Amino acid sequence: MDEVARHWVDGAIRAIEADFTRSSDTHLLKVVLPGAPGVSLYLKDESTHPTGSLKHRLARSLFLYGLCNGWIGPDTPIIEASSGSTAVSEAYFARMLGLRFIAVMPRSTSAEKVAAIAFQGGECHFVDSATEMYEASARLAAELGGHYMDQFTYAERATDWRGNNNIAESIFGQMAAEPHPIPAWIVVGAGTGGTSATIGRFLRYRRLPTRLALADPEASVFHRHLADRSVRASDAPSSLIEGIGRPRCEPSFVPELIDRAFAVPDAASLAAARVLSRRTGRSCGGSTGTNMWAVARIVAGMAARGETGSVVTLLCDSGERYRSTHLDEAWLRRQGLDLTAHEDAMERFFETGEFAPPA
Structure with missing residues (x-):
């Protein structure tokens, strides 16, 4: 770096x-x-x-984990597989750092959560089912040169x-x-x-x-x-x-x-x-x-x-x-x-x- x-x-x-x-x-x-x-x-x-859910703690930890591992830089788009609350919180931190944020989520996600992500400056990429989120997130990160936050892998190790x-x-x-x-x-x-x-x-x-x-x-x-x-x-x-x-x-x-x-x-x-x-x-x-x-x-x-x-x-x-x-x-x-x-x-x-x- x-x-x-x-x-x-x-x-x-x-x-x-x-x-x-x-x-x-x-x-x-x-x-x-x-x-x-x-x-x-x-x-x-x-x-x-501040972002209205338990996932605020997780998002903060995941951003710190990504920053300290050298995975997130000043121009890194952030992509996450999330049905809502994690995405809302990650969008909050991404906007704080001036980074683009894209949430990959099922189309069935509540309209209120979609609006909350947009309010925090995030974008939504919809898939038909929850099982499609992982692959779609990894693909988007590769295409954009971004970082797939991958809460489902890193959540247990990002918090002390x-x-x-x-x-x-x-x-x-x-x-x-x-x-x-x-x-x-x-x-x-x-x-x-x-x-x-x-x-x-x-x-x-x-x-x-x-x-x-x-x-x-x-x-x-x-x-x-x-x-x-x-x-x-x-x-x-x-x-x-x-x-x-x-x-x-x-x-x-x-x-x-x-x-x-x-x-x-x-x-x-x-x-x-x-x-x-x-x-x-x-x-x-x-x-x-x-x-x-x-x-x-x-x-x-x-x-x-x-x-x-x-x-x-x-x-x-x-x-x-x-x-x-x-x-x-x-x-x-x-x-x-x-x-x-x-x-x-x-x-x-x-x-x-x-x-x-x-x-």
Whole structure:
């Protein structure tokens, strides 16, 4: 790398660090569980990042990783395979550095996310299915002389899981003054697997007894792979829940770090997101609902056994990003989804502490 490019990289890293310094940490919200008073539930509200989702952390780490590896220079177009939130966050950082950004995504991505990418200065390149994103992204990067960010490969290694203000360190710092400061469980979804890898490694590095649960869309391969390591792909119809679940086992997913997995139907995810939004006054996207459905299973089990303790999960992004899909009754009808029974089950869980999913 020549001196001019090296000087630009120095400035780029300084700009990203300044942005981080301006951004306060995200809130840890306590959720009232009337039916399970012995269990404390907390939501790590990642929707308050500057770009509105958990993926802001990932995008920052991926840019720093690419810059420090010499992959990104002053004229490098950035290409990413993303169904939305990662692309929104990467577009934000690309614009900050004056770089062109192109997101490769399925045509089914919500209009709100497409608009958010454009708002941040990014471009969208559409493909017919999620499985086409990888090849299309690599091809675009080669054609443009750009860098394919490849979140699905680099997410688990771009973040320093030992500390350095990662999400796990943040959670445990914010839990320090709570009645049960060491959570019994942390519940996360997985898209790249970067967040679950960061938290799982941190738990082991700090020798903490907290167990890590994976909340996974029913159509995803991850829970299948955990049950049978020979299964590495799923041909099930794509999930309607954006940002988590994948049709193939991604390189960044580290199954050895997961203690338990829950397969969650799309209707359950969307219903749980609606109930949680009403209960907390915070708008929740579908992936947060996936997390909440798994939380209900865990908390109900703890309550039935008379256990006390705390459970932490993530509010990944706002439901406002899904006004034309998840929150649209006409869209739900077109998908053949009736959320009534699943919403009733979640409301009963909050009131009684018991969880009985509809058959």
